[in-house]
Amino acid sequence: MADTYRAGTRVGIRRRPATDPVAPPSPPAQAPGLPDTAPEQLHRGMTLVATISLFIGTRSAWTSAMLSRPMVAGVISACYASILVCAVLTLLVRTRRALIRVDAAVLVTAVALVSCGYLMDHAGTDEGVLTAQAANQILHGHPVYGQPWPWLFGTPSVGITKTMSGGADYTYGYPPLTALLAAPVHAFIHSTAAATLVTTSAFLVSSVLLWFLLPTPWRSAATAVCLGFGFLPHYAYSGYPAITALALLIPVVVRWPSTGRGGHLGAKGVLRAACLGAACAAQQLAWFLAPFLLIGLYAVRRGELGPRRALAVTARYAATTALTWSAANAYFAVQDFSTWLNGILLPLQQKAILHGQGVMGISYYFTDGSSRLDYYSYGSQLLLLGLLAATLLFVRRLGPALTVLPWGVFYLATRSQDGYFLMMTPLWLAAAATVPAAALATAWQPHLPRLTGRRARAVLAAGLLAPAFTCVVIAAASPPPLHLSLTPRYATHGPRTGVTAIEVRAVNTTGSPLSPHFASRKGQGASNWWTTESGPAALAPHATADYVVEPQGGFRAVPGGRSRTYLIAVTGTPMTITTAHIPAAPPTVR
Numbered sequence: 001m002a003d004t005y006r007a008g009t010r011v012g013i014r015r016r017p018a019t020d021p022v023a024p025p026s027p028p029a030q031a032p033g034l035p036d037t038a039p040e041q042l043h044r045g046m047t048l049v050a051t052i053s054l055f056i057g058t059r060s061a062w063t064s065a066m067l068s069r070p071m072v073a074g075v076i077s078a079c080y081a082s083i084l085v086c087a088v089l090t091l092l093v094r095t096r097r098a099l100i101r102v103d104a105a106v107l108v109t110a111v112a113l114v115s116c117g118y119l120m121d122h123a124g125t126d127e128g129v130l131t132a133q134a135a136n137q138i139l140h141g142h143p144v145y146g147q148p149w150p151w152l153f154g155t156p157s158v159g160i161t162k163t164m165s166g167g168a169d170y171t172y173g174y175p176p177l178t179a180l181l182a183a184p185v186h187a188f189i190h191s192t193a194a195a196t197l198v199t200t201s202a203f204l205v206s207s208v209l210l211w212f213l214l215p216t217p218w219r220s221a222a223t224a225v226c227l228g229f230g231f232l233p234h235y236a237y238s239g240y241p242a243i244t245a246l247a248l249l250i251p252v253v254v255r256w257p258s259t260g261r262g263g264h265l266g267a268k269g270v271l272r273a274a275c276l277g278a279a280c281a282a283q284q285l286a287w288f289l290a291p292f293l294l295i296g297l298y299a300v301r302r303g304e305l306g307p308r309r310a311l312a313v314t315a316r317y318a319a320t321t322a323l324t325w326s327a328a329n330a331y332f333a334v335q336d337f338s339t340w341l342n343g344i345l346l347p348l349q350q351k352a353i354l355h356g357q358g359v360m361g362i363s364y365y366f367t368d369g370s371s372r373l374d375y376y377s378y379g380s381q382l383l384l385l386g387l388l389a390a391t392l393l394f395v396r397r398l399g400p401a402l403t404v405l406p407w408g409v410f411y412l413a414t415r416s417q418d419g420y421f422l423m424m425t426p427l428w429l430a431a432a433a434t435v436p437a438a439a440l441a442t443a444w445q446p447h448l449p450r451l452t453g454r455r456a457r458a459v460l461a462a463g464l465l466a467p468a469f470t471c472v473v474i475a476a477a478s479p480p481p482l483h484l485s486l487t488p489r490y491a492t493h494g495p496r497t498g499v500t501a502i503e504v505r506a507v508n509t510t511g512s513p514l515s516p517h518f519a520s521r522k523g524q525g526a527s528n529w530w531t532t533e534s535g536p537a538a539l540a541p542h543a544t545a546d547y548v549v550e551p552q553g554g555f556r557a558v559p560g561g562r563s564r565t566y567l568i569a570v571t572g573t574p575m576t577i578t579t580a581h582i583p584a585a586p587p588t589v590r
Helices: 041-053 058-068 070-092 096-120 126-139 177-186 193-213 216-228 231-238 241-253 266-280 285-305 307-335 337-344 361-366 374-393 395-401 405-412 425-434 454-477
Strands: 004-006 012-014 482-493 496-508 517-522 531-534 544-550 565-571 576-582
Touching: 041 070, 041 096, 041 216, 058 070, 058 096, 070 096, 096 193, 096 216, 096 231, 126 177, 126 193, 177 193, 177 241, 193 216, 193 231, 193 241, 193 425, 216 231, 216 425, 231 241, 241 266, 241 285, 241 425, 266 285, 266 307, 285 307, 285 374, 285 395, 285 405, 307 337, 361 454, 361 576, 374 395, 374 405, 374 454, 395 425, 405 454, 482 565, 482 576, 496 565
Parallel strands: none
Antiparallel strands: 004 012, 482 496, 496 544, 517 565, 531 544, 565 576
16 A cells, blocks of 8 residues: 555645554453352352441450350451451352351351350340240249339449439330240240240341352342341340341341232232231331331332232231231230330330430430420421321432431430340341332332422422421420539549539520429440439429439439539420539539
8 A cells, every 4th residue: 555645736644653542442352261150249248247247246256255264265266367367268159159157157157156256145124024024924924014123223334224204114015925935935045035035036047047048249248238248136135126127127128029929929928928927016116117007018019009909918928927916015014004005105105215326316415405305206206197198299310228227217216225236137138139119110109190200209208207307306305394403412432533413504594384303414325314413393383493313323423524413403394404513522522
């Protein structure tokens, strides 16, 4: 080929060598010897994360075991070796089947570590102690509900639930299923371990069940969430009835849109409904998930079957759930209906003292108090109703998050501790892995002709939630009901400086009579109730009174520096709180 061509002016122009056109890179050649069934890199990553999660808390468990149970420490040391081997194999195995075997090995290692943790820590907290006592009552044919057991709360690990009326709750306040399961165990193990063994066993079985029910790449995520991260096993060791409920809810939530497909529950649907009823008979948290599931199930089935058949299959599902719940509660309801009903509703109506990480902290930790704490509870209830309405209206959009939505209600409650959120996190994983948005694409939604745009739907959703957040604003913005002036009496006990009593001048700034009860707070938790040595039981509207209050034991340390100690005054009806800073002792007392 010539290097030049002639133009009209006879000027020779050298042609530049042609370059290859830009083309997309070809896929990388398969490495020699790499099988066609090589596992996805994401699957490897999930397995590796689960393997690494087994290190969490393992060293402290090994350290404790070396002091009292060297054989358990030896098993934990073997688990360390298993963790290292699993990590190496995760990165080296060349087939999906081999990586699944590694997933199983990680699961077995996690189960072994949790079992070792139970052997080291199975004494339980207040939930486990109360459940074990309830199991003992069942064994001997004695009443369970409405019976105070104050002698159970004599150790630091068994916390007391204080109420805003100045008392404490020493009774069993959970549905009976966990106690029923623990009763035969208590016949052989006469301690709190009877309850903690039931919850830990249920937790391990449900974790393994979730592992098998999830798609293969997600299985190690179940190992990490349930067993590896460490927070859930401790709730099981403590004997929380909510762990029993969690175990029963796992088969309910996995692939829940398939329940009742074709208009028939079938054996799987009946089993899911029975598990939901049993979960509701184990702990009250399941009550909040149940209506969301029923709304979602009806919407999915109506999109498939039409309104009449969808209602029929949902009704059969709900009836099976209710029948199972009733069977677990029947003995106690017949024994004393009103006492049983008050017992299982106790956590919802006991007016326990403020606690948790939710918005109630505005009034408890960051301001001087609030005269309208009840509005936090109103906001929580309205948020539940708003979320249920939003789920019904926008189930295709909100359905994948159906297992997460109910727990947001507790963020607005006066008891909003993080356990209400994190104990149900395996259900979040189950939904993420088995309930894609496509499963709800044909679900029925009410037709709203004037709300077709995205902005209109957003305004409607905001309107459903606005009443709840309005209540929160009212509660947080309300001033404290009392104006407190403190005059502490200081003393020294050895190296510690503190107060032996506080003279309090209280002014009721509200139009309602108030009966204040006093305690101190340092950090997030309130002390036991202080004794009111003098002062009226009730303070009339706009009245002023002088109180002398003393801490339990006659002395309360008040450290100086950046640590601050507060005196709180609470009332139960209406629910209010007032906070005042207790000043550190003057230098002459230290």
